[in-house]
Amino acid sequence: MHTQIKKIVIVGGGTAGWLSAIHLSRFWKRGRGADDLEITVVEAPEIPIVGVGEATTGLFTTFIRNLSNEREFLRETKASFKLGILHRNWTGDGSYYLGPLNDDRQLGIPALPPETYPYFFAASVAEGEPAWENVLNSRLMLDHLAPYSRPPGQPEQSAWDYAYHFDTHIVGAYLRSKCEGVTHIEGTVEAVNLEPGNGHVRSVTLADGSEIEGDFFVDCSGFRKLVIGGAYEEEWISYAEHLPVNRALPFSVPHEEGASIPSYTHAWALSAGWLWQIPTQERLGCGYAYCDDFISQDEAQAEVEAALGHAIEPWGDIRIASGRFRRLWVKNCVAVGLSGAFSEPLESTSIHGTLVQLLVLVQEYLTEHFDFDAEPILDRYNRRMGRMYDDFRDFLVMHYQGGRDDTEFWRSIGLNDSARERLDLWRHKTPISSDLDPYFGAIDMKLWFFTLDGLGLLDPEVARRELDYYGLWDDARRAHREQRTKGDAFVRHAVPHARYLEQAAAPEAPSQPLSAARPRQQRLSRAERRRRSRGG
Template structure:
């Protein structure tokens, strides 16, 4: 294969092009096709931990140049407001973290003693996270970067960014790597009659056909390859994930420095994201159209914020994914392969994880990839989507019943893969072994401590489960955990009196 084509010039498309160039070097042609009619989707985006790992580690992007060129800012996790009772004083955090080690209560048989000690006493386990004081103090970008570099890995981070600026910056970086671009509207994927493989692309108003040996479809919600050209069946998650609209908009920064977490504010029929970049905050109300009209959603936004907004066009989506994303010589990534909703920045995280899995598959196969390996790839990718779906189901397994939406969410059937875990967590806290089914040999996006953080925050993991953990630990370990609990109480008391 000599001619690789990436269909779509958004974030997913450019990262896919970087992966192809990394895999095959300068001996092949990599072309990103951009439509003049379609722009990048997103008003404020956020990554998870695999974003900086890909950006800096895998693809060798200079962090300083990226920050300067895109206005991106550091992100330390997620903040949830009003998810249990709708009030602004109902707050919990899911902060990025490293797995507990010797220094902060090492894991013993899957139990994180310090975390369990906090949870057993009704204290949020985010108080065990190194980054919490920086979030609460609204630390500056310089302070956060210095702390991250000095922490020895105890303060992992990701980034908040504007998708439009990132796509434009990645394009310049890609062109410097001899990745070509072509602007045009695709009217046909030319396919072989027997194999179904794509061997060319035809464009509106152009006579020549662009040759193609392998196609990566990053065409977003247009889903040109799998849906339009191949008619592949979509696997819907709408039985348990009912949000299907998003109204994006911008607001000025409400703080002296950009907030260090993605805020997720619970609303009457969904939730509102607030994602800071350097100049402003990108926001959006993600809601269920079965419970709210667009006008009602706009009115609720303005009531919640206390001022008028200038909304951008409403985005429509359908929760789910394609069970097979690699078919013949075509692979779909990003929105072209599936989407659930923006919560927990899973879309970009899943895309990057899939590209890593693709790269490992091709490299370890030395480019000779049998169909059985492709089938295994697709199965692993499906399990990844299952894990994301179940993790998001956890967020909506809350106690509030004050609006029709939240009552409807509570009555929806949940996947048995999630309810089985929930039943176990009534007796003990989440364990790494619980998530092996989602891992399937590749990196897990959200480990046991992420599930513990959110599970405690929404009340799915009760205090009794953490208390049971402590009863399984050696007494000496429990004493160390009790000392840590005392230090957290002292620190919290001092903060309250400042």
């Protein structure tokens, strides 16, 4: 039986809740002219929002462009740019590798047709150079530059692919301010009430005894998992065997006065997990994601303080669990964000997955009259989202395969079957896009490539053999030269990250172009950067 959707109730606020409200109110309700649709967000003010610095992917950048404008977003949220991730000590020798965000359009290589772009990176592997080295964003990352260049007398130029860092609490408030026609109720959900006949969610009961009814519910209750996990008791598929990190020790560090602001996330592998450092305009949001099977909270704090060289003040110790529900959409409720799936926050998959879920939901599935008992439709959505989150798992598991074995934690992590199949394949051939299932929201092959190469998992001999076979050596080398030339021109007039943020966040947009001049700083040669990245 079809239900006319007149009332939508979003259980929980935070980033997932307000993203859901925006997609349903601005992109779904408005697009269908459903003026009589009521959308309510029920948010418990006493329940803390999880997050101390959040990093996103390019999908969130597209969302902000559709929602408002970048300058306003930077000004109102104190966000910063993310051009990629710097991974330190994942092989245990102190070296680092970069995982730059990179768009094929950014390459624009006349010498190399798009279908052969992976061999642009394979040529670096074959010659013993980091695959990330010829990517524009890598150069901007290492010099703490913004993804904008202002050549004199020319229009502003932008790197194609970048994302943001921000404070979750501030962005939640910003997203709330962008909601149109949404009712906001502060209250704690104490009970989820199901219809005795068809099992649909009828309403939620708040702590004050009030009851809120709805036709469709979005579970954004975070780690409480109130509806799909609580009322429906859906099966949880754990990733803990291969992603054992189960605690997070969050803290923050203020920027030093006058210091540059990195335009990357720093992921620093430690003895029982890894330390994240996410720069916003005001501070570094940090945390140690660790496994308490191998280290206590006090030991974790001591290890961080030894690594950083100063004391920290943790905000608490958060229990986390990687995994997903077998079904994210059950009857007339869909779980979005942490309430439905979670993987350790190494590659910014949380908000990315939330956006994919919402976009697919409002663009391809949800209609004004919907049959919530149509299992084939719900099953298709659930299989699609399950595949995405399982692929996120495989990608994260791959980060732990760099051969590090100096602690029990690192020796304990193995490969799950699907990740092992991928790695076995790529030990014998160059990774290319057709090796992955093509679907909206999938991890881009280039990010897989940078990770595999950074961990030493790609065979230079395989790369040389394939470049010989396809006759691509000359094209790839010419493409490298072109990229270096283009990169030199862009970087020469690129704006320092901190300066761009300061000017972009001014109350009034400057009438003159933002200055690209930057303070003199030490510039490392390519050879020196390569030596340092390898721990030399």
